[in-house]
Amino acid sequence: MSFSCFGDSIDRLIDRLKKLPGIGEKTATRLAFYMLNSSRKEAEELAKSIIDVKEKVSCCSVCFNFSDSDPCKICGNERRDDKTICVVEDPADFLAIEKTGKYKGRYHVLQGVLSPLDGISPQEIRVKELIERLRGGKVKEVIIATNPSVEGEATAIYLAKLIKPMGIEVTRIAYGIPVGGDIEYTDMDTLSRAMEGRRKL
Amino acid sequence: MPLYRTDAIVIRSMDFSESDKIVTFFTRDFGKLRGIAKGAKKSKKRFSNTLELFSYISLLFFQKENLGLARVNNCSIIKAHMEIYKDIEKMAYGSYFIELINELVGEREKNNEVFNLLVDSLSMVNGDKLGEEIARIFEIRLLSLVGYQPQLQGCLTCGHRLSNGEMFWFSSVKGGIVCNRCSHGQGNLSPISPGTLKILLLARDMDLRKIHRLIFSKQALMESKDAITNFIQYQMGKEPNSMKFLKKIHGLS
Ligand SMILES: [Zn+2]
Ligand SMILES: [Zn+2]
Numbered sequence: 014m015s016f017s018c019f020g021d022s023i024d025r026l027i028d029r030l031k032k033l034p035g036i037g038e039k040t041a042t043r044l045a046f047y048m049l050n051s052s053r054k055e056a057e058e059l060a061k062s063i064i065d066v067k068e069k070v071s072c073c074s075v076c077f078n079f080s081d082s083d084p085c086k087i088c089g090n091e092r093r094d095d096k097t098i099c100v101v102e103d104p105a106d107f108l109a110i111e112k113t114g115k116y117k118g119r120y121h122v123l124q125g126v127l128s129p130l131d132g133i134s135p136q137e138i139r140v141k142e143l144i145e146r147l148r149g150g151k152v153k154e155v156i157i158a159t160n161p162s163v164e165g166e167a168t169a170i171y172l173a174k175l176i177k178p179m180g181i182e183v184t185r186i187a188y189g190i191p192v193g194g195d196i197e198y199t200d201m202d203t204l205s206r207a208m209e210g211r212r213k214l
Numbered sequence: 215m216p217l218y219r220t221d222a223i224v225i226r227s228m229d230f231s232e233s234d235k236i237v238t239f240f241t242r243d244f245g246k247l248r249g250i251a252k253g254a255k256k257s258k259k260r261f262s263n264t265l266e267l268f269s270y271i272s273l274l275f276f277q278k279e280n281l282g283l284a285r286v287n288n289c290s291i292i293k294a295h296m297e298i299y300k301d302i303e304k305m306a307y308g309s310y311f312i313e314l315i316n317e318l319v320g321e322r323e324k325n326n327e328v329f330n331l332l333v334d335s336l337s338m339v340n341g342d343k344l345g346e347e348i349a350r351i352f353e354i355r356l357l358s359l360v361g362y363q364p365q366l367q368g369c370l371t372c373g374h375r376l377s378n379g380e381m382f383w384f385s386s387v388k389g390g391i392v393c394n395r396c397s398h399g400q401g402n403l404s405p406i407s408p409g410t411l412k413i414l415l416l417a418r419d420m421d422l423r424k425i426h427r428l429i430f431s432k433q434a435l436m437e438s439k440d441a442i443t444n445f446i447q448y449q450m451g452k453e454p455n456s457m458k459f460l461k462k463i464h465g466l467s
Contacts, residue, residue: 035230127302128309129306129308129309129310129460130309130312131455132456133459162266163266164299166299167300171302
């Protein structure tokens, strides 16, 4: 704790906020003051929505996306196309692709990418579960939409090597996204084009 | 703010905000250094794929006098090492080298020879030399370049020199070999044959430009791994993540 000019409870809030990803001392202080100035109702709603996600949201046992139902709305929707599965790194990337409205198939959330430096091997992400899903024989194409980073590429190629021998087509989304870019922050047009222009792996 | 140019290998690349990246480089002239690349995630032109892990680049950066975060101005690629990420095993070996440098070389510690070793080792991984061989070569050379050179020429206790056919024992605690006679009563020793010791000495001393020709026998690979890889882990006080990763993928196949 750096200062104690504001009293313990504010300092505690700033310290908590600082632990959030991408939040430094300055931003944390600004957020804390914002909350202090906001109405009691607003503060309670924020607190409640945080507790709600912890209590109600868990993981879909089919696609491993965050969901408050199991299976999730997409896995449970009979109108979605069973023949394609789009593989993404995390729920944020799922959301970005789903928002384009162009994709009608199913998803699989890996919950990470392969990274030897971080000790994340195929066992640490949902690879085994993906392969299990593909054994059903319904799926004709797997679209790999991991990020265009070294780890994302390596994961895509690793999955392609596992899946292709099963007789399933594997494609990689085309990148209008710059290498080193991020799906989550890519605009919808670019992302739609990337889905349409996917190439075979 | 002065502007500098140096050769560099990207050893870590992390998203910092929606558009920026924080990148750790191992550079030829300044050792390990961290810099921020503004707009790296958005602009295709300025950095293209130069800031990705394992990239060998020519780096232009601004540096304030207080040696804080450098500001990446421009990069051009020297070699991208594209084959490394087509194969997670190659990626694991490349990561292992980076992890060892991260652990055993200090911040801003310039070491031209370690830099050349990393460049040549990544280049070998990118090619088709056996990963285990490159790893053993990298380990023994790095250890001697950063001052942890194990004693491999004679018994640490009695000075008995290497001779024909005689087995020795490697001790991580002592950082070298002991002869059969002096090994009694000591724990945690791994056997190491004279053939293995010979090839380790070659791997350590041979001209780096010719090192790709060095071939390890299966026995030499195993014995030197038991000795040297464990010695490094003993020095580090932990098992590197990429080593754990390698064990797991080898267990899968
Ligand atoms: Zn689901
Ligand atoms: Zn002795």
